[in-house]
Amino acid sequence: xxxxxxxxxxxxxxxxxxxxxxxxxxxxxxxxxxxxxxxxxxxxxxxxxxxxxxxxxxxxxxxxxxxxxxxxxxxxxxxxxxxxxxxxxxxxxxxxxxxxxxxxxxxxxxxxxxxxxxxxxxxxxxxxx
Numbered sequence: 800x801x802x803x804x805x806x807x808x809x810x811x812x813x814x815x816x817x818x819x820x821x822x823x824x825x826x827x828x829x830x831x832x833x834x835x836x837x838x839x840x841x842x843x844x845x846x847x848x849x850x851x852x853x854x855x856x857x858x859x860x861x862x863x864x865x866x867x868x869x870x871x872x873x874x875x876x877x878x879x880x881x882x883x884x885x886x887x888x889x890x891x892x893x894x895x896x897x898x899x900x901x902x903x904x905x906x907x908x909x910x911x912x913x914x915x916x917x918x919x920x921x922x923x924x925x926x927x928x
Contacts, residue, residue: 815898815901816894816898818845818848818849819841819849819851819855819859820859820863821895821898821899822841822844822845822849823837823841823851823856823859823860823863823869824863824868824869824887824891824892824894824895825841825844825895826840826841826844827869827885827886827887827891828887828892828895830886831872831873831884831885831886832884832885833882833883833884833885834853834856834857834860834882834883834885837851837856837860837885838850838851838853838856860885863891864885866890867888867890867891868887868888868890868891868894869885869886869887869888869891870885870886870888871883871884871885872884872885872886
């Protein structure tokens with residue numbers, strides 16, 4: 800498997816990234832966000848496909864923090880509750896870029912293949928045998 804099909808989790812290469820993970824990391828591209836903002840941004844970026852529950856998000860953030868992809872950048876008390884903000888780390892940005900490249904390559908293979916099919920179909924219609 801080539802490097803374009805892998806992303807790194809700690810010291811180990813992994814296969815494709817799950818879509819919720821991809822969008823959680825992508826939500827942090829413009830800077831740190833707190834949990835609720837990550838949930839909103841993830842839903843927005845995914846076109847509404849990814850709707851994270853709070854518990855699911857924090858489980859993912861704990862895993863991504865352990866893997867070195869995100870880091871806790873700030874913790875504050877707002878209305879009596881702890882608000883934690885997370886930021887993307889350089890390894891996290893690299894993993895996100897690697898996954899985006901993997902998906903782009905996969906899409907290119909399909910769209911290029913689809914173009915070839917259209918050309919073949921068009922040739923058959925123009926030249927009936």
